[in-house]
Amino acid sequence: MPMPTVLLIEDDAEGRKRIGQLFARHEWNVLEADDGAQGMEIAFAQKPEAIICDLLLPKLSGLQVCRALREKLTSTKIIITAGRHYDVDRSVILDAGGDDYFVKPLKWEKLEKALKRKRRPARKLTPRQSRALKFQPPSTRLKFWGVRGSIPVPGPSTIRYGGNTTCVEVRTDSEIIILDAGSGIRELGLALEKEFDGAPINLTLLLTHTHWDHIQGLPFFLPAYKAKNSLRVLGFEGARAGLATILAAQMEVPFFPISWRDLPGTIKIRELKRMKFSIGKVKVHARFLNHPGICAGYRLFTKEGSIAFLPDNEPFEPLKLKLAARDGTHPHRARAQAAVARSKLVDFLKEADVLILDTQYTDEKYQEHVGWGHGALSRVVSLALEARVKKLFLFHHDPTHDDHKIDEMLERARLLVLESGRPLEVEAAREGAEVWLSGKVPKR
Numbered sequence: 001m002p003m004p005t006v007l008l009i010e011d012d013a014e015g016r017k018r019i020g021q022l023f024a025r026h027e028w029n030v031l032e033a034d035d036g037a038q039g040m041e042i043a044f045a046q047k048p049e050a051i052i053c054d055l056l057l058p059k060l061s062g063l064q065v066c067r068a069l070r071e072k073l074t075s076t077k078i079i080i081t082a083g084r085h086y087d088v089d090r091s092v093i094l095d096a097g098g099d100d101y102f103v104k105p106l107k108w109e110k111l112e113k114a115l116k117r118k119r120r121p122a123r124k125l126t127p128r129q130s131r132a133l134k135f136q137p138p139s140t141r142l143k144f145w146g147v148r149g150s151i152p153v154p155g156p157s158t159i160r161y162g163g164n165t166t167c168v169e170v171r172t173d174s175e176i177i178i179l180d181a182g183s184g185i186r187e188l189g190l191a192l193e194k195e196f197d198g199a200p201i202n203l204t205l206l207l208t209h210t211h212w213d214h215i216q217g218l219p220f221f222l223p224a225y226k227a228k229n230s231l232r233v234l235g236f237e238g239a240r241a242g243l244a245t246i247l248a249a250q251m252e253v254p255f256f257p258i259s260w261r262d263l264p265g266t267i268k269i270r271e272l273k274r275m276k277f278s279i280g281k282v283k284v285h286a287r288f289l290n291h292p293g294i295c296a297g298y299r300l301f302t303k304e305g306s307i308a309f310l311p312d313n314e315p316f317e318p319l320k321l322k323l324a325a326r327d328g329t330h331p332h333r334a335r336a337q338a339a340v341a342r343s344k345l346v347d348f349l350k351e352a353d354v355l356i357l358d359t360q361y362t363d364e365k366y367q368e369h370v371g372w373g374h375g376a377l378s379r380v381v382s383l384a385l386e387a388r389v390k391k392l393f394l395f396h397h398d399p400t401h402d403d404h405k406i407d408e409m410l411e412r413a414r415l416l417v418l419e420s421g422r423p424l425e426v427e428a429a430r431e432g433a434e435v436w437l438s439g440k441v442p443k444r
């Protein structure tokens with residue numbers, strides 16, 4: 001009997017390798033694709049016996065891929081995998097034509113059973129049902145447009161995680177909320193104009209602080225150049241001047257040819273004064289972080305979960321100890337002060353569904369950069385564990401870290417989680433990656 005073939009559609013190379021080995025050990029031919037489009041191409045050409053497809057793929061989601069495959073491949077087993085479990089996912093996956101839904105890591109015994117089971121006949125749907133089942137993106141999702149700290153670093157060594165500086169887009173409750181305006185905002189602006197196709201865009205730009213890597217993309221943000229659009233810019237006051245003055249300053253002659261005043265879009269800058277406010281129906285809590293100057297972290301409460309965004313933040317204890325050594329404070333006292341500050345931050349982050357947190361340095365590199373205002377890997381992981389966060393994104397990657405280095409840091413972070421024995425999903429933020437929130441939210 002010829003060997004059966006499985007196609008793995010999975011963007012995480014490590015994960016793909018692991019699943020591939022599992023199948024290869026049981027005498028399957030293994031084909032691989034790292035995104036949905038490539039996966040569909042291979043699937044239609046090779047017609048494998050089974051397809052294992054990740055739910056949260058970049059560009060095309062696992063559901064979109066599943067639906068498209070099912071239309072043409074009626075006898076292929078399609079199994080969707082995910083790094084998390086939500087009951088709602090299972091029924092959506094079955095409706096999309098998937099045969100099964102497994103949470104990673106995959107166990108061969110379970111897989112084998114699913115592969116042997118007869119395919120259930122496709123449900124006959126009324127036209128109305130099939131319309132209702134057409135792909136609908138979840139109402140809360142976020143997308144990374146820039147994940148880098150300090151300065152953009154495009155080039156072959158940063159191609160997978162991306163070279164643009166901080167910018168994250170959140171869509172929820174019919175709001176477009178942009179977190180920070182690093183160089184990644186340029187691509188986002190182009191995408192928004194394409195999506196809205198001439199219709200007015202209303203959006204809110206929420207700034208954590210005005211360090212250059214968080215505002216440098218703003219002069220290149222296309223929606224600001226169209227009179228039809230309205231931009232609301234929110235942030236706390238910068239270091240010495242008001243927010244409006246600082247944002248205008250980077251566009252002054254001789255730095256830039258077009259002045260802030262001359263931008264045709266309706267742009268309103270509002271300096272935040274309170275630590276709790278709302279953007280439409282989205283409640284936002286703010287907290288000042290351990291970073292030079294005024295730098296806020298935000299937590300957005302959407303109806304499908306909460307997102308905490310702390311792109312620049314340093315652990316408290318090493319900095320307190322360094323200062324204590326300088327001014328003669330007893331280390332005990334410095335440690336106690338740091339512990340109080342940390343526990344307040346843990347409260348702020350408690351049970352966040354998604355935490356995007358400054359992890360610029362490895363632990364070793366951080367030792368040389370205490371006081372620079374950025375995170376260190378193992379302290380980032382322990383903070384997320386203590387706050388019982390569901391999903392952690394390592395963020396604000398150091399400009400000297402290439403893709404390989406970030407892979408290593410991610411691996412180290414996952415090892416630390418494994419050692420802790422507690423549940424926490426960890427990813428390294430990657431330009432272009434999307435995260436969907438569709439879990440049930442505890443009442444607040």
Ligand SMILES: [Zn+2]
Binds near residue numbers: 150214396
């Ligand atoms: Zn920064």
Ligand SMILES: [Zn+2]
Binds near residue numbers: 211
């Ligand atoms: Zn900064």
